[in-house]
């Protein structure tokens with residue numbers, strides 16, 4: 001063989017090798033996707049798989065600076081904006097209820113529905129207070145009206161509200177339905193949601209008392225329906241005629257509360273799934289055992305994960321922004337409750353919707369009940385581990401939540 005032939009055959013082998021490599025990569029990817037799909041099918045039989053589906057919201061959600069500061073106004077409040085192919089992404093990853101519904105309806109009427117053909121609840125309605133007789137609710141009511149108009153005004157100013165129906169099922173996927181009293185409740189974890197679900201179960205006749213429903217029965221029982229389990233007509237009818245409520249909490253307190261709940265106690269889901277990945281990426285010289293069990297994540301490490309635009313593992317509903325869980329500028333909630341005044345707000349709400357007189361919002365803490373509740377003082381203790389820049393970045397991360405719900409920033 002002359003040198004030219006040697007060169008040619010080397011080239012051919014090289015190209016063939018490259019092709020083989022590319023083929024293998026595609027094959028491996030396919031295998032992986034296949035496994036994910038199989039996992040989704042095994043949902044019913046595996047609690048862990050179910051929990052993963054329940055909790056992972058959007059793997060690709062990216063950290064981004066507040067656009068309001070950068071002077072952009074357009075579509076600010078459309079949380080889908082950064083990940084345009086979100087529907088597709090979520091389907092291949094989490095396969096939660098919303099995504100299944102999207103799959104189910106994809107290609108049928110859903111994607112072609114225009115907002116003119118539907119009755120999207122554009123305007124916030126006056127609250128029907130005919131059942132509230134007692135004058136003791138006067139202050140609560142005034143506060144409520146202020147919050148409602150504040151949110152509405154904020155959304156009017158900044159929300160170039162788009163009604164892209166393709167995301168409808170995703171948008172309502174965190175909303176629970178109580179048909180007897182016509183309530184829609186958007187679940188915000190770490191803001192009293194367990195007790196709210198207990199109340200909804202009692203209202204719906206699924207339980208006789210809120211006090212003996214276990215934490216697992218609340219979260220993994222299949223009792224309460226979510227709004228995305230209805231068809232389009234069912235969703236629109238309820239959005240237009242039911243009382244829609246959301247309960248929120250100071251973003252920093254909610255974040256610290258989520259960290260304490262998930263990382264400071266043994267947890268068979270958060271430690272292996274989030275803990276391991278966080279320790280691996282953010283702890284230099286981590287020891288073998290910590291890498292294997294994922295326990296003992298430090299608050300600072302958790303914050304590095306939260307603020308990382310290339311997170312090794314996705315976001316989770318417990319620390320996801322309310323603006324992304326409940327879409328406050330698109331859903332037009334009738335009632336905005338706050339964790340800071342939870343019992344008062346909740347009991348006022350129960351009066352308003354005509355709940356039985358004896359039903360009162362429970363005030364117990366059902367998990368780690370011996371721990372001190374996360375309050376401002378506890379938060380300050382945790383924030384000591386962070387520097388000013390990091391605290392500012394957390395604020396930026398939850399910027400919309402701070403703004404929409406008029407939370408001040410005592411921790412900066």
Ligand SMILES: *[C@@H]1O[C@H](CO)[C@@H](O)[C@H](O)[C@H]1NC(C)=O
Pocket residue numbers: 084085088
């Ligand atoms: C979404 O994904 C589809 C198929 O993967 C692609 O054709 C389309 O361009 C993507 N759209 C956007 C907005 O990225």
Ligand SMILES: *[C@@H]1O[C@H](CO)[C@@H](O)[C@H](O)[C@H]1NC(C)=O
Pocket residue numbers: 128129130131354
């Ligand atoms: C307000 O609620 C009461 C009692 O549920 C009902 O009778 C009345 O029709 C409602 N009013 C409006 C304007 O919806």
Ligand SMILES: *[C@@H]1O[C@H](CO)[C@@H](O)[C@H](O)[C@H]1NC(C)=O
Pocket residue numbers: 146147150406408
């Ligand atoms: C917003 O918060 C500030 C400071 O806590 C308070 O003084 C003000 O009344 C609130 N505004 C509304 C509309 O609730």
Ligand SMILES: *[C@@H]1O[C@H](CO)[C@@H](O)[C@H](O)[C@H]1NC(C)=O
Pocket residue numbers: 207208209212213214
């Ligand atoms: C709660 O207690 C009531 C009676 O006190 C009982 O009838 C009911 O079955 C209990 N519910 C659960 C979920 O244990």
Ligand SMILES: *[C@@H]1O[C@H](CO)[C@@H](O)[C@H](O)[C@H]1NC(C)=O
Pocket residue numbers: 266287289290293294295296
């Ligand atoms: C996990 O590893 C750490 C670090 O060695 C250890 O201190 C801790 O006890 C382990 N936790 C569990 C639950 O095994």
Ligand SMILES: *[C@@H]1O[C@H](CO)[C@@H](O)[C@H](O)[C@H]1NC(C)=O
Pocket residue numbers: 387388389390
């Ligand atoms: C704050 O901490 C980060 C690491 O998380 C570091 O990169 C940054 O330089 C620190 N900033 C100040 C002002 O110390």
